Amino acid sequence: MHGQSKQIFDSIRKxxxxxxxxEWVRQHVISYLINEKNxxxxxxxxEMPLKLNxxxxxxxxxxxxxxGKPVVLVECKAPAVAVSQASFDQxxxxxxxxxxxxxxxxxxxxxxxxEIDKINCQYKFLPEIPFYxxxx
Numbered sequence: 001m002h003g004q005s006k007q008i009f010d011s012i013r014k015x016x017x018x019x020x021x022x023e024w025v026r027q028h029v030i031s032y033l034i035n036e037k038n039x040x041x042x043x044x045x046x047e048m049p050l051k052l053n054x055x056x057x058x059x060x061x062x063x064x065x066x067x068g069k070p071v072v073l074v075e076c077k078a079p080a081v082a083v084s085q086a087s088f089d090q091x092x093x094x095x096x097x098x099x100x101x102x103x104x105x106x107x108x109x110x111x112x113x114x115e116i117d118k119i120n121c122q123y124k125f126l127p128e129i130p131f132y133x134x135x136x
Contacts, residue, residue: 012046012061021078025108026060029074032129039063039072039132062100063132069099071135077107092116092123102126102135 007016008027017023033039043064050057061074075091083105091103095116105112114123
């Protein structure tokens with residue numbers, strides 16, 4: 001292992017990936033969503049490509065409903081990175097062309113969850129991350 005980075009198995013992507021601080025957060029939030037909030041692992045994607053104003057972007061984690069429509073977007077930051085208004089604005093921009101209803105922003109220490117109100121172009125903070133079944 002000399003000269004190689006530490007690896008962690010990503011159960012969604014079904015492969016080992018470099019264990020960066022952001023990846024540590026991503027894997028913990030995925031585990032939490034599956035084990036505590038009953039998100040089906042089969043309806044989740046990691047580092048999902050998106051297009052925003054024709055520019056390629058990637059969403060850290062996206063959860064879909066049974067019809068294959070995205071309903072939750074998770075933006076992960078490294079623990080040393082503060083969760084800011086810019087983090088929410090970034091995640092909200094990713095949601096514009098989709099049916100995503102919930103945004104979760106986390107740095108592994110601080111977590112925020114908000115429901116998107118596309119009609120009024122705003123989001124409402126929620127006291128906790130809803131169970132998967134409550135979002136459908």
